[in-house]
Amino acid sequence: MYDRGKIIIGLVIFVLLVTIPVWYNRGTTRTAPELVKPTNANSCVLPVEEMRAKHMQLLNTWRDEVVRTSDNSSIVIEGKAYPKSLQLNCMECHTSKVNFCDKCHDYSSVRPYCWDCHIAPVE
Ligand code: HEC
Ligand code: HEC
Ligand code: HEC
Numbered sequence: 319m320y321d322r323g324k325i326i327i328g329l330v331i332f333v334l335l336v337t338i339p340v341w342y343n344r345g346t347t348r349t350a351p352e353l354v355k356p357t358n359a360n361s362c363v364l365p366v367e368e369m370r371a372k373h374m375q376l377l378n379t380w381r382d383e384v385v386r387t388s389d390n391s392s393i394v395i396e397g398k399a400y401p402k403s404l405q406l407n408c409m410e411c412h413t414s415k416v417n418f419c420d421k422c423h424d425y426s427s428v429r430p431y432c433w434d435c436h437i438a439p440v441e
Contacts (some may be wrong), residue, residue, distance in 0.1 A: 336372045363393055363407070374391035377404060377432075404436050413439050 358375065360367045380402035383389040392399035393407065400407040412418045415438045423430065 344371050351421040354414050356411040409439050416441055
């Protein structure tokens with residue numbers, strides 16, 4: 319009634335087809351970029367997960383506060399005060415734009431235009 323041989327061959331073909339994505343991508347998946355982290359501080363403006371997800375919104379909020387409502391209040395990290403600024407805040411600790419910001423942005427295909435005007439650290 320049942321043809322065992324054909325069922326087994328069918329199953330083998332099925333399993334191979336279903337696992338094609340695994341075989342096909344073997345060794346080609348991209349690994350996350352190696353970021354050069356600051357050595358002069360242990361923590362960022364916000365917890366790392368939040369920074370990863372929200373640093374763009376944070377920078378926009380700061381810019382609006384400083385430029386539009388003249389709110390220049392400082393951000394205190396580990397007892398040290400930093401102004402709400404791209405250059406005088408982020409880049410004070412993340413001194414390498416190339417090995418930090420750019421590495422992750424290149425990986426994620428993001429091209430922030432901020433550096434058209436703001437000065438990047440000299441590297
Ligand atoms: C006081 C120093 C300091 C300042 C100022 C600072 N950072 Fe950080 N940042 C750090 C440190 C230290 C880490 C790594 C923390 C860790 O790995 O636990 C970090 C981590 C990050 C990460 C996460 C990286 C990862 O591992 O994925 C992002 C994104 C980031 N910072 C962006 C910014 C931006 C944008 C600004 C400005 C708004 C900024 N940082 C300001 C010290 C700073
Ligand atoms: C861990 C990875 C990572 C690191 C490190 C990182 N970024 Fe980003 N950044 C992103 C991603 C992903 C986006 C795009 C997010 C989106 O489009 O929602 C982004 C977007 C931005 C934007 C908004 C760009 C736009 O066109 O909307 C700015 C500004 C920015 N990053 C600044 C920085 C600065 C400054 C640093 C270094 C201090 C930095 N980022 C480090 C991942 C990172
Ligand atoms: C067309 C030029 C230009 C571009 C592009 C630009 N900015 Fe600015 N930004 C300015 C000017 C001008 C000021 C006001 C500086 C002042 O008042 O001292 C400013 C102020 C700021 C401030 C507040 C104070 C300071 O000195 O940092 C932040 C934060 C900021 N910009 C972030 C950004 C971010 C993030 C981007 C990219 C998403 C960006 N800017 C793109 C010109 C620019």
